[in-house]
Amino acid sequence: AQSVTQLDSQVPVFEEAPVELRCNYSSSVSVYLFWYVQYPNQGLQLLLKYLSGSTLVKGINGFEAEFNKSQTSFHLRKPSVHISDTAEYFCAVSDQGGNQFYFGTGTSLTVIP
């Protein structure tokens, strides 16, 4: 089974400042990687995903993530955050052998005005 580690449970950041949310996964074999966002009292929605190819992936709302195979990481970044980015962010992994998904414990991003 895979495991996904999100190193920061809470990240406060000032509006218009950059942010990085960290994600590491356990497997050294090929995986698919995803970042989802959950706004209060809602389900999750996809921000971006890495399947193959370029290691820098761009997603919605100005987010991007970089896949680093040697460090088994998939950190999420945004150069300038807005109040509306306040939400819970989940990193997820699925292995290429099947269709099980493993989520991290989540990072709560709070953007401070």
Place this chain on the structure above:
Amino acid sequence: EAQVTQNPRYLITVTGKKLTVTCSQNMNHEYMSWYRQDPGLGLRQIYYSMNVEVTDKGDVPEGYKVSRKEKRNFPLILESPSPNQTSLYFCASSSGGSGRLVTNEQFFGPGTRLTVL
């Protein structure tokens, strides 16, 4: 409107009383899945289904059952609920991706908050 619906949204029940949480999607998706979300544990996959009559265990299937008799519906059944199944449950669906691999976005329902006393 394309969506995943879950019912009920909130449920309080007692230990041992069988219950079913329904999930329905109107996007003709082949893949459907159930997750539970607990504080400090994130989302954990309970069961998933690749298509009608095809279901597989996720990471935490104990105490749950599912069925997939129709493409649009994927109910979650708790035959004898216990307090440790108190959680927020999400159903999700996806159009799949390449062959049997699910690489496309999963669309999540609004969640069902279950309390087992």
